[in-house]
Amino acid sequence: MKFQATIEIRIGNPYILVSAARATKLKPGWRKPLPVLIKINGQPEGSWPINMMPVGDGSFYLYLHGDVRNASNTTVGDTVTVEIHFNSEYKNGPQHRMPPWFSKALGKNPTAKTNWKNLPPSRKKEVLRYFSQLKSTEAKDRNLEKALAVLSGKTARFMARTWKNGI
Known part of the structure; x- marks a missing residue:
């Protein structure tokens, strides 16, 4: 079309x-x-x-x-x-692996880990795709801090959306 x-x-x-x-x-x-x-x-x-x-x-x-x-x-x-x-070739679910730096941080934050598990697959996919494009250590650190804050329940903007209560 x-x-x-x-x-x-x-x-x-x-x-x-x-x-x-x-x-x-x-x-x-x-x-x-x-x-x-x-x-x-x-x-x-x-x-x-x-x-x-x-x-x-x-x-x-x-x-x-x-x-x-x-x-x-x-x-x-x-x-x-x-x-x-x-797109008839589309496959649902995350296409990018979880970066070790994100997995390790989630392991140290039980609230963020629980909220990550409760996110819909589409949101997980969106976050992992975004993380896969980060190159510098500074960008990874900055975005990890934001991700952990919103997944811990803080109301804030992350990835062009407002997160509340971990979602």
């Missing part, structure tokens, strides 16, 4: 709204996160895998990762050409 849309922003996250009619063409009756392959203005060279998030009325938010926006040289407010296909 190919269509034109404007990149908007919602709670600090760039997205494209995919109408219920378009979502139905991709996968009729789907109400949970919808795995798709996308290109924005023909980029990236290969398709980018993303889960569209349900709005609740049959439409979906297609959040645009920074790598996709960089590859397509786009920003919020731009009208873009969206190519989107259902």
Whole structure:
């Protein structure tokens, strides 16, 4: 499917709204996160895998990762050409291994460990994917501190969302 849309922003996250009619063409009756392959203005060279998030009325938010926006040289407010296909190869659950530095820290913090175990698989996957992209020791330390704080029950922002009571 190919269509034109404007990149908007919602709670600090760039997205494209995919109408219920378009979502139905991709996968009729789907109400949970919808795995798709996308290109924005023909980029990236290969398709980018993303889960569209349900709005609740049959439409979906297609959040645009920074790598996709960089590859397509786009920003919020731009009208873009969206190519989107259902990702039949999608596998649910974490795709990245838990970094030893995170596992060790969870082992020392029972509350954070319990809350980590209680997170939905999609949230665990999101955190582990984020951690897999961290390169410097400073970035790992900074994000470990934030992760342990929110998993311990502190209300704070981490990974573009507000966490309360460990979730």
